[in-house]
Amino acid sequence: MPSSLALTAIIGAPLLGFFMTIVWSRAAAVVASLTSMVVLVAAVFLAVSVSAHGAVLTSLGGWDAPLGIELAADGLSVMFMIVSGAIVLVVGAYAQHEFVHPGTETRSGFAFWPLMLVLLAALNGIFVSRDFFNLYVCFELLTLSAVAMVTLNGKTESITAALRYLLFALLGSILYLLGAVLLYAQFGSLDMGVIGQSVSSSGAEILAAGLMTAGLALKTALFPFHGWLPPAHSGAPPPASAMLSSLVPKASYFITIRLWFDVMPELAGNPLTLALGGLGGAAILYGSLQAIVQTRLKMVVAYSTVAQLGYLFIVFPLAGGDSAAQPWSAGAWTGGMLHALSHALAKSAMFLCAGLFIISARTDDLEALRGIAQTMPMTAFAFTLAAISLLGLPPSGGFIAKYLMLTSAFASGGWIWAFLILAGGLLAALYLYRPVRIMLSLPKQPGQPFKPISRWWQVAPLVLALGAVFLGIGSNEPYALLQIGRPVAAETGL
Amino acid sequence: MMTWASGWLIYGLTGATLIGLGLFGFASHTNLLRRILAFNVVGSGIFLVFGATGFRVPELGADAVPQALIITGIVVALSATALAVSLITRHASLSGSATLPDDDREDR
Numbered sequence: 001m002p003s004s005l006a007l008t009a010i011i012g013a014p015l016l017g018f019f020m021t022i023v024w025s026r027a028a029a030v031v032a033s034l035t036s037m038v039v040l041v042a043a044v045f046l047a048v049s050v051s052a053h054g055a056v057l058t059s060l061g062g063w064d065a066p067l068g069i070e071l072a073a074d075g076l077s078v079m080f081m082i083v084s085g086a087i088v089l090v091v092g093a094y095a096q097h098e099f100v101h102p103g104t105e106t107r108s109g110f111a112f113w114p115l116m117l118v119l120l121a122a123l124n125g126i127f128v129s130r131d132f133f134n135l136y137v138c139f140e141l142l143t144l145s146a147v148a149m150v151t152l153n154g155k156t157e158s159i160t161a162a163l164r165y166l167l168f169a170l171l172g173s174i175l176y177l178l179g180a181v182l183l184y185a186q187f188g189s190l191d192m193g194v195i196g197q198s199v200s201s202s203g204a205e206i207l208a209a210g211l212m213t214a215g216l217a218l219k220t221a222l223f224p225f226h227g228w229l230p231p232a233h234s235g236a237p238p239p240a241s242a243m244l245s246s247l248v249p250k251a252s253y254f255i256t257i258r259l260w261f262d263v264m265p266e267l268a269g270n271p272l273t274l275a276l277g278g279l280g281g282a283a284i285l286y287g288s289l290q291a292i293v294q295t296r297l298k299m300v301v302a303y304s305t306v307a308q309l310g311y312l313f314i315v316f317p318l319a320g321g322d323s324a325a326q327p328w329s330a331g332a333w334t335g336g337m338l339h340a341l342s343h344a345l346a347k348s349a350m351f352l353c354a355g356l357f358i359i360s361a362r363t364d365d366l367e368a369l370r371g372i373a374q375t376m377p378m379t380a381f382a383f384t385l386a387a388i389s390l391l392g393l394p395p396s397g398g399f400i401a402k403y404l405m406l407t408s409a410f411a412s413g414g415w416i417w418a419f420l421i422l423a424g425g426l427l428a429a430l431y432l433y434r435p436v437r438i439m440l441s442l443p444k445q446p447g448q449p450f451k452p453i454s455r456w457w458q459v460a461p462l463v464l465a466l467g468a469v470f471l472g473i474g475s476n477e478p479y480a481l482l483q484i485g486r487p488v489a490a491e492t493g494l
Numbered sequence: 495m496m497t498w499a500s501g502w503l504i505y506g507l508t509g510a511t512l513i514g515l516g517l518f519g520f521a522s523h524t525n526l527l528r529r530i531l532a533f534n535v536v537g538s539g540i541f542l543v544f545g546a547t548g549f550r551v552p553e554l555g556a557d558a559v560p561q562a563l564i565i566t567g568i569v570v571a572l573s574a575t576a577l578a579v580s581l582i583t584r585h586a587s588l589s590g591s592a593t594l595p596d597d598d599r600e601d602r
Contacts, residue, residue: 067559133563140570144577151581156588163526163581164594170533170574171520177567178513178540184560185547 003049004058006042007071007128010081013038014121021113028113029100033092035117039124040085047078047481055485070130070191074485076337077127079478080254083341084127084247086467087348088120094352094460095239108152108237115152118145119243126251132180132190132212135255136173139219143169146248149240150232161231168218168228172252175215182208196263209267212259213276219252222276222313223283226306230290233305234298238355241298242348245305250340253312260316261333265489273316280313281420288427297357297364297435301350304390304431307424308343311405312336314417318408319490331411333490334482335404341478342397342471346389349464353383356458360450366435371443375450378458380439385465387432389472392425397471400479505546512539524593526582530575537571 017035021028049056055074064070073081095116099109118141125138147169150162180190186204187195199205221229233245260268287307294300315336356379357372358364373380389396392403402421409418443449471478512535519532541564548560586592 133566137566137570140574144573147577147581151584156585159581159585159588160594163578163585166574166578166581167526167529170578173574174533174536174540177537178543181540181544181547184544184563185550188550188557190563 003046003056003073006045006049007056007058007073008060009042010039010046010085010124010128011071011121013042014117014124018114018117018121021117025105025110025113028110029092029096032113032117033089033096036085036089036092036120039120040082040089043078043081043085043124046073047082050075050078050484051481069134071128072130073128075481075483076254076257076485079337079341079481080127080250081124083344083467084120084123087246087344087464088116088243090460090463091239091242091348091352092116094242094355094457097454097457098237098239098355107154111148111152112237112240115145115149115240116243119149119247123247123251126254130192132183132192132195134190136177136180139176139251139255140173142248142251143173143219146244149244150236152237152240153235155235157231158235161228161235165228165232168225172215172218175211175218177215179208179210179212179215182211192258192263199264199266201267205264206267209259209264213256213272216252216256216259217276217279220249220256220312221306221309222279223286223306223310224279226283226287226309229306230299230302233302233351234296238298238351238358241302241355242351245302245351246344246348249305249309250344253309253340257315257337261319261487261489265487265492268316268489273319276313277317277417280310280316281417283307283310283313284420284424285427288424288431291431292427292434294431295366297354297366297369298351300366300431300435301347301354304350304428305343305347307428308339308347308390311339311343311402311421311424314405314420318405318412318414318417330483330486330491331404332408333486334479335401335408337482338397338404338471338475338478339401342389342401342468345464345468345471346386346396346398349382349386349461349468350390352461352464353379353386356453356461360453362451366438369435370438370441372450373439374443376453376458378455378462379453380436382458382462382465383439384436385469386461387436389465389468390432391428395472396469397475398468400472400475502546502549505542509539509542509544509546512536512542515539526585526592526594527579530578530582533578534571534575537567541567 013035017031020031050073055072057072060069095112099112122138122142126135129135129138147162147166150165151158182204183195184190187198218225233241236244284307287303291300291303294303315332318332354364357369360376361368361372389398392398406418406421516532516536516539520529523529544560544564548557
């Protein structure tokens with residue numbers, strides 16, 4: 001299999017699967033699983049090929065940029081593709097139990113599978129696009145499928161949450177599009193490589209980059225634009241929440257990273273890095289405090305996403321800083337990327353755990369889950385493992401990520417960022433300790449108030465949580481892979 | 495020389511005005527349908543500006559790339575609008591309200 005075929009397949013296969021799941025809705029779950037397997041295999045193949053020969057590139061239909069569409073995969077894109085392919089595969093296996101009931105057809109059972117595959121196609125499209133307009137189309141596709149996923153259960157609160165999400169997302173995409181138009185007016189091209197070579201720090205470029213960053217921040221739910229995220233992510237059915245919370249904000253973050261590190265590092269100065277880092281720090285503190293006071297498990301997990309997304313933006317000031325600190329900034333960049341990946345695995349595991357608890361206890365009220373670990377030890381274990389990765393305890397992927405970010409913060413003398421990273425860890429311990437304590441404590445009255453759940457169903461979150469831990473234990477390979485095609489600015493600083 | 499400049503400018507400035515009007519409408523209205531209309535006004539403004547940039551080097555004639563991208567952009571905006579309108583009607587029939595719960599101030 002040549003790598004150009006694999007690059008086409010990671011977008012083409014889920015799109016094909018999407019049509020098949022609509023036409024052949026009775027076998028939708030099987031089609032979706034097979035498709036996500038194909039995508040995962042193609043992503044792993046690309047990873048092998050990238051680590052052997054460096055970044056791969058293909059021009060669709062033989063048309064080269066700037067007229068044609070180029071797809072390219074470097075270490076960063078294949079890592080994101082593998083993790084999202086794996087998450088979608090496991091979430092799909094979980095969703096078989098939730099949505100497939102032979103003989104009955106429900107709206108959510110019908111709509112979930114095509115939406116899941118469109119989401120996967122859009123994500124992969126974002127990870128391999130090298131063109132700002134392509135990225136725009138892909139993340140619009142991503143947003144529309146994500147918004148539709150929020151509405152799956154059809155409740156009034158979910159529709160309201162979806163509408164609020166859509167309004168934020170529309171504003172975000174319009175700001176991004178305006179920025180892209182200004183870039184085209186300036187350069188006569190939307191290709192990242194072409195623009196990257198001729199950046200000249202003119203006013204139009206600064207305005208364009210600012211508009212695009214603001215639009216992307218809206219879509220990534222960076223504080224203070226986070227308001228739509230908790231109701232939307234907690235209102236969706238658990239398999240949908242798992243993908244929404246772990247993968248969708250990462251896609252717009254991925255574009256932000258490409259924009260600043262690959263295309264226009266020259267434009268990024270202290271004002272930008274401090275603003276993004278400051279908002280990220282505020283997100284860590286605010287999201288964690290909100291997570292502490294929530295009384296519903298899904299809301300705790302959703303606010304934890306707001307906090308964890310904050311870390312991703314601390315990468316900007318850490319990768320900037322003064323020249324003496326710059327040997328460390330590649331550590332900050334790699335740490336940020338590893339954090340995005342391990343958070344994706346841990347957070348999807350947590351939402352799937354929450355989904356199982358809801359089915360067993362019929363509510364996600366924290367107090368009602370008292371003693372549920374006795375009925376579902378495996379799921380409680382998976383939740384705790386995921387919590388360990390979010391806290392950044394060794395040997396998890398979250399630990400390696402925070403360790404890299406902390407080292408670069410100390411080395412560059414960025415005490416305030418080190419403080420925020422550590423404070424975020426402590427606050428996460430506070431908001432995650434409470435659900436774990438409630439789960440593990442003894443039930444109030446004897447007897448089994450909880451519905452038993454099949455073992456196979458409980459495996460899904462455990463696989464994802466183990467993945468998050470494994471990202472730390474086996475971090476050599478991902479670390480080496482991330483360095484392939486790493487932007488120069490990740491090393492020299494923004 | 496003057497003729498192309500004026501045409502280019504008229505389209506660009508009209509687009510910029512639409513973007514401003516649309517953003518104001520998006521921020522100031524709470525009625526969901528009006529906000530979606532405002533989103534479309536901003537979108538049209540951006541497409542006009544984009545189209546105008548296609549003529550920035552008059553010696554080369556009109557650049558076809560913006561036209562192709564505008565068509566794609568219109569399709570994207572149309573699908574977003576369709577999804578939004580269907581959500582708004584569903585929201586209205588479930589809750590009986592044309593605004594989101596926290597935006598208590600109704601438009602006239």
